[in-house]
Amino acid sequence: MHLSRFAGLVGAATCLPLLSAKPVPTWTPDVTHQPVPYDYVRGNIQNPLPEPHTPAGGADTSPSSAPFYHPISDFDWESLNLALHQEYIELDLFRFALKKFSKEEFAAAGLGDNDRYLLEFMSDQEVGHARLITNILGPHAARECTYSYPFQTVKEFLSFSQKLTKWGEAGVYGFLPHLDSRATASLLLQSITTEARQQMIFRQMEGLHPMPVWFEPAIPQSWAWTLLAPYITSCPTGNSKLVWANFPALNITNVEDPPKDTAKPAIAPITPSLSKPGRTLSLSWEKPGKKVGPDDKYTTSTQAQGPARYVVWVSQLNHTYTDLTLGKDGLSGSTVQPDGFVYPPEGGLVDGKPFKPVADPVVNGTMFIAVVDSNPYLTGYNFSLINKHVVAGPAMYVAG
Numbered sequence: 479m480h481l482s483r484f485a486g487l488v489g490a491a492t493c494l495p496l497l498s499a500k501p502v503p504t505w506t507p508d509v510t511h512q513p514v515p516y517d518y519v520r521g522n523i524q525n526p527l528p529e530p531h532t533p534a535g536g537a538d539t540s541p542s543s544a545p546f547y548h549p550i551s552d553f554d555w556e557s558l559n560l561a562l563h564q565e566y567i568e569l570d571l572f573r574f575a576l577k578k579f580s581k582e583e584f585a586a587a588g589l590g591d592n593d594r595y596l597l598e599f600m601s602d603q604e605v606g607h608a609r610l611i612t613n614i615l616g617p618h619a620a621r622e623c624t625y626s627y628p629f630q631t632v633k634e635f636l637s638f639s640q641k642l643t644k645w646g647e648a649g650v651y652g653f654l655p656h657l658d659s660r661a662t663a664s665l666l667l668q669s670i671t672t673e674a675r676q677q678m679i680f681r682q683m684e685g686l687h688p689m690p691v692w693f694e695p696a697i698p699q700s701w702a703w704t705l706l707a708p709y710i711t712s713c714p715t716g717n718s719k720l721v722w723a724n725f726p727a728l729n730i731t732n733v734e735d736p737p738k739d740t741a742k743p744a745i746a747p748i749t750p751s752l753s754k755p756g757r758t759l760s761l762s763w764e765k766p767g768k769k770v771g772p773d774d775k776y777t778t779s780t781q782a783q784g785p786a787r788y789v790v791w792v793s794q795l796n797h798t799y800t801d802l803t804l805g806k807d808g809l810s811g812s813t814v815q816p817d818g819f820v821y822p823p824e825g826g827l828v829d830g831k832p833f834k835p836v837a838d839p840v841v842n843g844t845m846f847i848a849v850v851d852s853n854p855y856l857t858g859y860n861f862s863l864i865n866k867h868v869v870a871g872p873a874m875y876v877a878g
């Protein structure tokens with residue numbers, strides 16, 4: 479396949495601070511290639527090969543750098559211990575649901591023996607993932623805790639699970655490229671890709687489109703911990719306390735979740751869009767200072783200096799800000815779902831024949847929003863700098 483324009487394909491310039499919903503842009507014709515201001519663009523070898531068929535560069539690629547599959551910084555330890563808590567809750571959750579709901583209850587949600595076996599297999603995968611991270615962390619790795627879940631029906635279980643696996647997945651994508659121990663990152667990558675598949679399967683079981691996006695979002699550790707901690711009831715006393723923040727909880731109060739009329743389980747249903755640009759979201763959030771998480775050992779907090787001013791929408795490669803209309807109580811408000819494409823509509827040639835321009839709306843799938851006091855320009859790799867501006871959230875938003 480030949481794409482007619484590649485200058486815009488690099489994921490470098492994310493996050494146009496888009497302050498209100500804009501009308502749908504019309505297709506813009508190809509732009510001429512911009513000059514590219516970095517090295518290694520000539521498409522040829524610029525340094526001698528250290529070995530045949532081995533281009534110079536790459537981290538830890540020489541025979542002398544033996545991989546070390548353990549944390550080599552506090553950042554590594556805390557990130558991996560967080561990931562371990564995530565694997566444990568998944569292990570518990572899938573087994574809990576298989577025990578709680580009867581065959582008949584699963585059948586009423588359109589799920590049969592094969593599907594229940596798949597759930598059981600997913601819980602087995604979590605045994606392996608927890609084992610992997612425990613081996614990486616060593617004897618002081620977190621141990622399994624007890625949990626409480628906010629669902630009563632199979633459909634609510636599926637909805638909770640597709641969100642929980644999503645924040646698990648996005649939470650790891652957020653720190654994976656920043657780990658000091660790259661050897662460890664390579665192993666974690668191979669477990670998080672499995673988790674991403676679980677997430678997609680839960681969407682299919684819910685009757686949602688499996689992956690209505692071109693890119694999966696990433697969030698900082700404190701966002702994942704904020705979402706996870708409320709469901710952990712109690713942990714063994716030997717578990718160390720995580721360093722990550724618990725931000726005040728954020729709720730979307732005017733959106734049904736899960737939607738009442740979700741379709742039956744399907745591979746890729748064509749269902750009406752769950753949301754549209756221009757939709758108003760009503761929000762409410764908590765004051766900081768609430769005890770949360772295992773054994774109430776954590777307290778919600780915020781470092782935001784100013785009042786709540788924007789909502790940041792974290793979806794695909796993008797971080798988009800919309801204006802927040804703040805309620806009188808200072809703990810509620812509303813905002814409008816933004817518009818925009820990840821990249822402008824783009825056509826191309828297959829076998830020399832043009833195909834119709836395609837485009838991907840930014841806001842879709844299972845994504846994240848948070849209330850913030852400022853709209854700093856951030857891109858994927860430095861998005862954790864948002865943390866000192868978070869007033870509340872994240873909340874998960876199933877936009878499609």
Ligand SMILES: *[C@@H]1O[C@H](CO)[C@@H](O)[C@H](O)[C@H]1NC(C)=O
Binds near residue numbers: 795
């Ligand atoms: C989304 O991110 C891409 C990649 O960084 C960027 O090119 C695009 O302009 C962003 N889209 C919007 C609507 O902000």
Ligand SMILES: *[C@@H]1O[C@H](CO)[C@@H](O)[C@H](O)[C@H]1NC(C)=O
Binds near residue numbers: 690755
């Ligand atoms: C999300 O993607 C689905 C599948 O492509 C599409 O039908 C739907 O309209 C999209 N939703 C939004 C809000 O763009």
Ligand SMILES: *[C@@H]1O[C@H](CO)[C@@H](O)[C@H](O)[C@H]1NC(C)=O
Binds near residue numbers: 762
């Ligand atoms: C958010 O929703 C949860 C669960 O429904 C509820 O317990 C909590 O009180 C809500 N908080 C706010 C600030 O809306």
Ligand SMILES: *[C@@H]1O[C@H](CO)[C@@H](O)[C@H](O)[C@H]1NC(C)=O
Binds near residue numbers: 855857
């Ligand atoms: C985040 O990264 C972008 C480049 O991708 C840069 O322009 C921006 O200034 C950075 N933001 C902060 C707060 O450092």
